[in-house]
Amino acid sequence: MTALLDVYGLHASYGPTRVLHGLSFSVSDRGVTTLLGGNGAGKTTTLRAICGMVARTGEITFAGQTITRSSTEHIARLGVAHVPDGRGTFTRLTVEENLELGAITRRDRNDVVDDLERVFGYFPVLQKRRGQQAGTLSGGEQQMLAIGRALMLRPRLMLLDEPSFGLAPRLVHELFDILTTLNKREGVSLLLVEQNAALALELADHAYLLETGRIVFSGAAREIREDEKIRRSYLGY
Amino acid sequence: MELLLQQILAGLATGTIYACIALAIVMTYQAIGHLNFAQGEMAMFSTFIAWQLTQWGAPYWVAFFVTVAVSFAGGVLIELIVLRPIQHAPVLSHVAVFIGLLAILNSLAGFLWDFNVKPFPTPFGTAPLFANGFIDAHQAGMIAVTLFLLAFLYVFFRFTRVGLAMRAAAHDPVSARLVGIRVGWMTALGWGMAAAIGAIAGMMIAPVVFLEPNMMLGVLLYGFAGAVLGGLTSPAGAVIGGLIVGVIENLAGTFIPVIGGELKLTIALAIIVVVLVMKPQGLLGRPVLHRV
Amino acid sequence: MPAPSEEMMEAIAEPAVPEVSAPRLVGHRSVIFATLAIALVLPFLVQSFLTFQLTLVLVYAIAIIGLNLLTGFNGQFSLGHSAFYALGAYVAAMLMDKVNFPYAATLPVAGIACFVFGFLFGLPALRLEGVYLALATFALAVATPQILKLSPLEYWTGGVQGIVISKPDAPYGLPLTQDQWLYFFTLLVTVIMTLLAHNLVASRTGRAMMAIRDNPTAARSMGINIALYKSLTFGVSALYTGVAGALGAIVVQFVAPDSFTFFLSITLLVGLVVGGVGWIPGAFFGGAFVLFVPNFAESISKGLSGAVYGVMIILLIFMLPTGAAGLVRAVTQRLRGQNIR
Numbered sequence: 001m002t003a004l005l006d007v008y009g010l011h012a013s014y015g016p017t018r019v020l021h022g023l024s025f026s027v028s029d030r031g032v033t034t035l036l037g038g039n040g041a042g043k044t045t046t047l048r049a050i051c052g053m054v055a056r057t058g059e060i061t062f063a064g065q066t067i068t069r070s071s072t073e074h075i076a077r078l079g080v081a082h083v084p085d086g087r088g089t090f091t092r093l094t095v096e097e098n099l100e101l102g103a104i105t106r107r108d109r110n111d112v113v114d115d116l117e118r119v120f121g122y123f124p125v126l127q128k129r130r131g132q133q134a135g136t137l138s139g140g141e142q143q144m145l146a147i148g149r150a151l152m153l154r155p156r157l158m159l160l161d162e163p164s165f166g167l168a169p170r171l172v173h174e175l176f177d178i179l180t181t182l183n184k185r186e187g188v189s190l191l192l193v194e195q196n197a198a199l200a201l202e203l204a205d206h207a208y209l210l211e212t213g214r215i216v217f218s219g220a221a222r223e224i225r226e227d228e229k230i231r232r233s234y235l236g237y
Numbered sequence: 238m239e240l241l242l243q244q245i246l247a248g249l250a251t252g253t254i255y256a257c258i259a260l261a262i263v264m265t266y267q268a269i270g271h272l273n274f275a276q277g278e279m280a281m282f283s284t285f286i287a288w289q290l291t292q293w294g295a296p297y298w299v300a301f302f303v304t305v306a307v308s309f310a311g312g313v314l315i316e317l318i319v320l321r322p323i324q325h326a327p328v329l330s331h332v333a334v335f336i337g338l339l340a341i342l343n344s345l346a347g348f349l350w351d352f353n354v355k356p357f358p359t360p361f362g363t364a365p366l367f368a369n370g371f372i373d374a375h376q377a378g379m380i381a382v383t384l385f386l387l388a389f390l391y392v393f394f395r396f397t398r399v400g401l402a403m404r405a406a407a408h409d410p411v412s413a414r415l416v417g418i419r420v421g422w423m424t425a426l427g428w429g430m431a432a433a434i435g436a437i438a439g440m441m442i443a444p445v446v447f448l449e450p451n452m453m454l455g456v457l458l459y460g461f462a463g464a465v466l467g468g469l470t471s472p473a474g475a476v477i478g479g480l481i482v483g484v485i486e487n488l489a490g491t492f493i494p495v496i497g498g499e500l501k502l503t504i505a506l507a508i509i510v511v512v513l514v515m516k517p518q519g520l521l522g523r524p525v526l527h528r529v
Numbered sequence: 530m531p532a533p534s535e536e537m538m539e540a541i542a543e544p545a546v547p548e549v550s551a552p553r554l555v556g557h558r559s560v561i562f563a564t565l566a567i568a569l570v571l572p573f574l575v576q577s578f579l580t581f582q583l584t585l586v587l588v589y590a591i592a593i594i595g596l597n598l599l600t601g602f603n604g605q606f607s608l609g610h611s612a613f614y615a616l617g618a619y620v621a622a623m624l625m626d627k628v629n630f631p632y633a634a635t636l637p638v639a640g641i642a643c644f645v646f647g648f649l650f651g652l653p654a655l656r657l658e659g660v661y662l663a664l665a666t667f668a669l670a671v672a673t674p675q676i677l678k679l680s681p682l683e684y685w686t687g688g689v690q691g692i693v694i695s696k697p698d699a700p701y702g703l704p705l706t707q708d709q710w711l712y713f714f715t716l717l718v719t720v721i722m723t724l725l726a727h728n729l730v731a732s733r734t735g736r737a738m739m740a741i742r743d744n745p746t747a748a749r750s751m752g753i754n755i756a757l758y759k760s761l762t763f764g765v766s767a768l769y770t771g772v773a774g775a776l777g778a779i780v781v782q783f784v785a786p787d788s789f790t791f792f793l794s795i796t797l798l799v800g801l802v803v804g805g806v807g808w809i810p811g812a813f814f815g816g817a818f819v820l821f822v823p824n825f826a827e828s829i830s831k832g833l834s835g836a837v838y839g840v841m842i843i844l845l846i847f848m849l850p851t852g853a854a855g856l857v858r859a860v861t862q863r864l865r866g867q868n869i870r
Contacts, residue, residue, distance in 0.1 A: 266660075337842035458667070502671050502675045
């Protein structure tokens, strides 16, 4: 498998504060990579750095194209959909408008209509609320909306920041089933940041362990799942 | 009773001026999140361009549309040249830059076209519309143009992709970038549209208040009053607010001795302060918090 | 849980109200004394018109300090300070014109009048944030000249004509011209007002003001009475501007409604931004800028002086986004760096 996203020597900082110190990792085409680690390890920052939302240096390649200097909107247009921390809902717009915005850069308008139906297929609750202001949705519904919006881009790669955050356990499993379907059936690659390490490792093929902005361990997801020492000391389960 | 009714009608007629400029103010506020204190001067400058075109012999509507187009381009250019470099600067720097713009446009207009009052043509004529004579054809035309603009904006923002993208960019620039919207272009577009609407407002107002570089300060204040009254986030509110302000101004002028006649601007001040204290979000607006 | 520490870092990297920390160079004693020494001999070295202009720089500086207390240290905006300046000027002029008040005694009266007016205006303005406060004060500024022209008040205000007052002579037979004496008088007032502002900012009250600016919610939870402090700051700010207005009236010997338009508010605001928001000595840079640069612009092109002025404001914001304060800080850091090496 070739790498769809390749990150080499990634540094990132907020003003004078350095947060990432030379990360290197990759997401294979049609693969699922997960970044694990505690609070403040730099997982969210890594996703933001890939999208150009924070100042960064290093080398980031997506589908063979260097994007280290590209703007956030350009990277989105290449087919990278970011489901950000805090969901990034346009609270004052309707659910349908939020989904429309996901596809705003696409030219194939006819397919967009089909995709809207497809998203409603995955998340029927969104169809029920399509005319409602997105800010009135519950946390879980907003999470679905965020993922639905990302799907509307027809992304090649999705960056998911804590997709299970704030969801009831039943919904978490439903959500991960959908993510599995997306990956297996539609071939969307995923880069997943998740507190729920057990769940993430089930979905992922590769995993990287972050600690204070550095990668301390990496390997096949299965390996980590089966390595009790790592699980105990880093993942706490 | 009849006097009251007549004064209300006359107030509505003046109110269309304020409605026009209030609409431009709200438009800018929506697109850029700032109150542009140079808005009035931009409108004045655009109106001078139209005047110059008619002086050169252009038919009214040609001058009108050329001016709208030039103003649109000018608004975009101002955003790109003057505001883009300071987009992350504190609010006060923006205010200072708006003031700089105001000084430049005012002085440039005076330099190019001098400070003498000039008549400006109306395409609608000035014949009274009804027998009582309180609304003439130009004022009626002004109402029609304002309502048309309002309808146009509604359709644009509600039903077009660019309109949706602009709303998203103004509402949450970070998320807008994540879905691939070029937020910088949207802001520039917002400036262009605000400048174009301002130009239309200026060309509608000029036949009434006459054209000169300082024509806008008082009107701008009333426009602000109308925008605040209607709610800074609501274009329809801006129009209604502007009309109400016109009526209040007229009634106060007629029925309150001395104060009404001599303190017209103070009435606008009182309206602004009272509305802000009693109902800060205005009649139709959403509450705006901490955004300047 | 999302990583809170990253959120915090971001919050630290991008403060809601970017401000300037005080550059130490100008806080240094020797610099202060050197500046004062120069200020004391200057009127004997330059022509009387320049002395008059320098006096006006000081007057503007006092007004800008007032605006800075409100905006820089308390985070409230005002485009209406021309109204307070006008009130101070008219109080002084009317007292001197109608009841033969000694000129020096008009300053405290003007200050107190403005404090009360500012405090009262601040009460409703309290509920207003940012853009709304800017609007309300903008309206106040635009309406002020009209109120001053009001016919029932004409006996007191002189209507459109305004009031002419006479220039005071130097007391005790001091061998000073009127301009020189007014300069020294204004300098004394300026020094006192600057020291008071400095002490206010450094006091508990000043810290409360800044806490409200930086984080109102946290300030409230620390037991700070936000409403009271905000109104008080509005009052104190108006007091400074009113004293400046009274001094200005004495210096130019004349008050009239059209001297106190919205453009005066703009002038003060430009002075504030040019000097540096949140840095008291910046007021002197700002005062000099707003007095001399328009003249300079006029010397470049009479017809286009406003445009030249506007371009200079914009260029200055581009090059020195934090005003003179940022420049002084950069210079200080460079000097320090060289000393260490």
